[in-house]
Amino acid sequence: MPDHISEQVLLRLPVKSILRFRSVCKSWCAMIAEPRFVSLQLQMSKSRGLSMLILPLQNMNLHERMQRIRFIGYPGYGNVARLVHERVCSSGFALWTHPLQCDGLVVAAARLSSEIFVCNPATKEFVELPAGTPDVWDNFQKVGFGVDPSTGEHKVVRCFMRHYYSNEDFTSYSCGCEVFTLGSRAWRPALDPPYVIVDMMPLSIPGAIYWSAGSPPATPRMLRFDLQDEEFTNFPPPPCMDLEDHYSYLTELGGKLCYCHSPGDTVQLWVADDGATKAAPWSQLCTIKLLRPCREIIPFAAYEGGIFLYVNFSVICRYDTGRQVLEPVVNMHRDMDYFLSEDKLYPFGLGASNWIHFVVQYSESMVTIGN
Template sequence: MMNHPGHGGDVPVAKRRRCVEPAGAAAGIPEDVVEQILLRLPVKSILRFRSVSKSWRAMVADPRFVRLQLHHSTTATRRRPPSMLILSDWNMPQEQMGTICFFRYPGHGVAAVLAHEMTWSSTVAAADGDGAADWDGAADWDIDDDNLEDAVDGDVDDDSNIDYEAIDRGLPLHCNGLVLLRSMEKYSTMLLVCNPATKELAELPACTPDYFGVQAVGFYADQSTGKTKVVHCFIRHCDKTCTDYSIGCEVLSLGSPVWRPVADPPYLVMNKTSPCILGGIYWIAGLPSPPTGSCTTPGMLRFDVCSEEFASFPSPPFMERQELGDVYGVLTELAGKLCYVHAPADDKVELWTASAAANDEGGGGPRWSLHCTVVLSHSFDTILPFTYDYQGGIFFNVDCATIYRYDVERRVVERVVDMLEEMTYFISSRYKLYRRDGEWRHHVIQYSESLVSVQAN
């Protein structure tokens, strides 16, 4: 082995190189400068740079750095083109699944690139699980009256006031870089939380089964503790007229082995997923209507994430003229406000927004206002706004198949891409992901990368 002269002894070259300090430290770069550089990198690069030195690894693992990176990622998203993920084929009818595919899409063009593919089993709570999920039957995408009747052995018939098909269909929820997915298979209690950037996946402890087999969940970060939590509403029992019923609620902190019961909702909760905005999670509810007391009147509830209690929330004005069965109800977040997606016609959608605060600047509590009206050139079954870009455009997922963009200033609808027929899904720079024939469903969500763990945080 050759020695290098002039360094005080016969030290092997290879061994001496292993002892060289990291380039940043050798150059005398201050630690706070290194921190600012790392904060501006993609999560994939940050994770790679953990191997540079023990100090860098400790810096990245520090909860303070995790919070700073999340803040930087969230604020940078507002100034850049939209960052979105396509959840390809999630919850397909009549398909057995044990895999989640996350594809990055920049909001233009016809190419989506695989961010990460995850597999799991019922006993695996990690991203590198070897097994596939144990799916006992077809995914239950549309829940019609016949399915509801089967769900309770005939206790609910075609006259039931609960029409889940008219309410939202269980959207994936995003919170601080984590994605919450619920199974749409009837009676399944499976809930998954994943971080596509860090490639973590956890299957949550089984929640309380719902009487109709349909789980209703919210996803939020507790600002007082910093913990990420899931809230779950479930029906204990309900007669066919929806006059005699009981509904419960429970909360799970990520990393906890059990769900914790909290205050019961006062009315039947109808939507399956709900956003958290300014300390509250919002639900479309079925209110008792005199003189029968049957839950036929639509209303809204707010779950305060601090007090963990429910309270009534003002409804948009058009809901006063509706029966519960006529509600096309989707709640989402739009530019920091609560957004209600109202479809008054087969080809038209209205976006109503409200301050989610208990009292707005003018006093008197939150008030709803019509944000915009979008008219498509064709009819649709579902239309879901999922992000608001920095140029004043709103992206929509229509029928879990096509992405549209509405320019609010110009009042123009632009067709972006058909995710079924036009999109090319790349699993690498050279290889495409080929699809079988079938009815595929694609969800799209706004997304910000983070280092937040799917375990206790």
């Protein structure tokens, strides 16, 4: 069979089959190792439609450690989810903050220490990054993750506080930033951010990471970190951004920046284009009416006329933008069937109160982490 036809066939296989078929013959093995193949596979995987990854996190004391991390694949409909990868570690994993996903790689940062891991669940590659600069601000780690389109390099970006004095107007501080390029060996310092980075999860879009910044009661700021130049520039914040509201989220939605603001029984989604130069780049996309007030609502995917959100770390919902209604897709605690091993159904959802579930949009890839 001509090579270009074999390539087309291989590109349509799950990553697990592709890795197995490296042993068919030398020419297949060489083809699969090509960076060209890896990037075509990623494109193909992204074009295949919606797919999600659920990462359950045990609800435990902040200083306890989890024995295992599970990466569970969910197609976005129905109530069946299957284990993609499970990582067991005898020394355990510190509780992490919201995981970040880019090109099939998942990054999770510990809340209180400087531990960060990167995993490609499809290839099972797992790397713990070396410790970064200590953050004297004993708070959530402030970590972003994205790809520099000019080189294809994936970068973990971390902001931290070198020192600060809590005087009234919070003017005496030193805030730093460092970058870890996947495949390299160490963190590199980047230029300091011009404002204090807030622990609101940053959003990542190809080429840039957006952070909320500033310290209340000062005016909220937004900073764009360019993944190629590794520099911060100001970006107008959404008009309703409130740094003290811990139930607001920044996410990427359908290639745009999205700010999700939940004032109570509604959710407002504001969107802007990456790198927009207008003075007021934000526009309100929609206001979603909730059946009952809930605070933790995180939009994470836009697909075929629907916006997918997850609520209270337990229910995946879909907002139909045409009909303007919010409908539950599945309750991850109560209704999901988790296949965690071979062909056994695992009553994972039964321990509901012990778990919270993070959800990220996910396309499986063969992108390597390196190191």
